[in-house]
Amino acid sequence: MSTTALPAARKRTKARLSFGRFRAWLVACAVRPEARLWLVIQLAILHAVLWTFILINLKAAQDVHMDVAEAYGWGQKFLWGYGKHPPLSGWVAGLWFTVFPAADWATYALAMATVSAGMVICWLIALRVVDARRAFLVVVMVALYPIFNFKGFKYNPDLLQLVTLPLLVLAYLNAFEKRSWQSGLLLGLAGALALMTKYWVLTMIGAIGLAALIHPERMRFLGSPAPWVAIATMVLAMIPHVVWLADAHFVPLTYAGDTYSLADSGQLHQLVIGYMLHNLGLLALPVALAALALALVPPWMTLLVRAPLRIVTRAWARGANPGVNRSQALNVWMIQIIVAFGPPLGALVFGVYLKTDWGISLFFLVPLALVAIPALRVQSAALFNIAAIWLVLSVATLAASPWIAAREMTANAGNTATYGARSELARELTQAWHARFASRWAVVAGSMESIQPMVFYSPDHPAAFTPNEAWGSGLTSLDDARRYGFIGVFDATDERLPKYEKWVSEVAPNAERIVMSTRRFTHGKAGPAMSWNVYIAPPGK
Numbered sequence: 001m002s003t004t005a006l007p008a009a010r011k012r013t014k015a016r017l018s019f020g021r022f023r024a025w026l027v028a029c030a031v032r033p034e035a036r037l038w039l040v041i042q043l044a045i046l047h048a049v050l051w052t053f054i055l056i057n058l059k060a061a062q063d064v065h066m067d068v069a070e071a072y073g074w075g076q077k078f079l080w081g082y083g084k085h086p087p088l089s090g091w092v093a094g095l096w097f098t099v100f101p102a103a104d105w106a107t108y109a110l111a112m113a114t115v116s117a118g119m120v121i122c123w124l125i126a127l128r129v130v131d132a133r134r135a136f137l138v139v140v141m142v143a144l145y146p147i148f149n150f151k152g153f154k155y156n157p158d159l160l161q162l163v164t165l166p167l168l169v170l171a172y173l174n175a176f177e178k179r180s181w182q183s184g185l186l187l188g189l190a191g192a193l194a195l196m197t198k199y200w201v202l203t204m205i206g207a208i209g210l211a212a213l214i215h216p217e218r219m220r221f222l223g224s225p226a227p228w229v230a231i232a233t234m235v236l237a238m239i240p241h242v243v244w245l246a247d248a249h250f251v252p253l254t255y256a257g258d259t260y261s262l263a264d265s266g267q268l269h270q271l272v273i274g275y276m277l278h279n280l281g282l283l284a285l286p287v288a289l290a291a292l293a294l295a296l297v298p299p300w301m302t303l304l305v306r307a308p309l310r311i312v313t314r315a316w317a318r319g320a321n322p323g324v325n326r327s328q329a330l331n332v333w334m335i336q337i338i339v340a341f342g343p344p345l346g347a348l349v350f351g352v353y354l355k356t357d358w359g360i361s362l363f364f365l366v367p368l369a370l371v372a373i374p375a376l377r378v379q380s381a382a383l384f385n386i387a388a389i390w391l392v393l394s395v396a397t398l399a400a401s402p403w404i405a406a407r408e409m410t411a412n413a414g415n416t417a418t419y420g421a422r423s424e425l426a427r428e429l430t431q432a433w434h435a436r437f438a439s440r441w442a443v444v445a446g447s448m449e450s451i452q453p454m455v456f457y458s459p460d461h462p463a464a465f466t467p468n469e470a471w472g473s474g475l476t477s478l479d480d481a482r483r484y485g486f487i488g489v490f491d492a493t494d495e496r497l498p499k500y501e502k503w504v505s506e507v508a509p510n511a512e513r514i515v516m517s518t519r520r521f522t523h524g525k526a527g528p529a530m531s532w533n534v535y536i537a538p539p540g541k
Helices: 006-032 036-058 068-072 088-099 104-127 134-142 157-178 180-195 198-212 218-223 226-238 239-247 251-262 267-293 297-305 308-316 326-350 356-361 366-372 378-410 423-438 450-457 478-484 497-507
Strands: 441-446 462-464 484-490 510-518 530-537
Touching: 006 036, 006 134, 006 226, 036 104, 036 134, 036 180, 036 218, 036 378, 068 088, 068 104, 068 450, 068 462, 088 104, 104 134, 104 157, 104 366, 134 378, 157 180, 157 198, 157 226, 157 356, 180 198, 180 226, 198 218, 198 326, 198 356, 218 226, 226 239, 226 356, 267 326, 267 356, 267 366, 267 378, 308 530, 378 450, 423 450, 423 484, 423 510, 423 530, 441 450, 441 478, 450 462, 450 484, 450 497, 462 478, 478 497, 497 530
Parallel strands: 441 462, 441 484
Antiparallel strands: 484 530, 510 530
């Protein structure tokens, strides 16, 4: 070997040693009790930061989703309910935006903080079912699940369920193991917290109840104080919201019945099939990447496709794998199977419109359900492999995000729902109101799609009022609109426009009518033009 080649060889040797030390450190931190929690928290923080910047780049030419703007509006006033939904998502948004400004980046940071908190809770669940090595594999699989990254860009009640439903499952596993009144109290509070997020969580509560009734150790659990204390606690904790619900004439239930009932059986079957394919397709990515990390693709695929039930049954018969708590694993398998297939079957039976977004909160246990199969062997090297895959994909997506955003904008240049310039309209209308009345713009009226961006982007953050709808948010009223005046904002292409304009003529016949158009330019590229019918109604005398 030449003398010039020796330094290069030494550098390569040092690099390999450093790499080996880092890999050993990562694996050790993933399994050591004193280090593993901090490692998972660091992973969650890094995930939140990386994906916040990715979303800022990907959504640079877009306004925030109307669900996000709606949650921001709810957070301006802490109520026990907001017309269509229970209040927790509005409360969380209200707390978040007392610290952060009403800016696009802050909404993406909120969404990523939500899913990252859910990741940590999923890891805590995994520790009750599998050993620390498998639990780390689970949490990185969750980080790779598209719901926890690019599909989780909009903060709303569906996304917040990725915190409250894992908390509910964690509390159930804790109560099932400890069977004490204290664990039952925590389970009841977790159930109430979940119900205060969205009524859809009844699917998960029902699945947990069925799992408890089916489990071979059910009598030990049902004979303890835990389930009964949980039920009593949840009922008591929900009383304030139930009182609000009665005072509001149960409008959230009216909204659900009017909006999501579906009589066309052919369309219903298509929606259910689409729902299942969509959610299974999203799960394919973390499962495939975990298989790659384990370097056991053929056996893994055999395990998943050919004989999972036979393997699980044999493992149960011969005793638990040292890395799997078979009793808790059975709970997880049953809960996941019930929430995966229960809603589609229920939709078919009761004729309910099944949105694909409703699956956001129901499949977070799939990585754990797979990793908890006793026949699966998880080597230490797989932990480093899966973490490296996650990091490489995240950094690569960050680097490519401006190019991805430009390509999407070119392909969907005429999509006003995505690229319409509502934020510009909000700022222009705020200036118009101040010029006319020299006061704060207090109320905006119109459809949710049109007015929620006004609430978020206007410096005055007016309260939203939706005419002709029984399920208004409760943040303002018709009397307020007459007293403080309002601006009616209506999309000129909306088929409901005649009804809205009739409402304006009845409520404020002296309102000033303006036709406005908006268009956004991002990096020199023009977005689609939008036309608006605007009515400016002055404050009442």
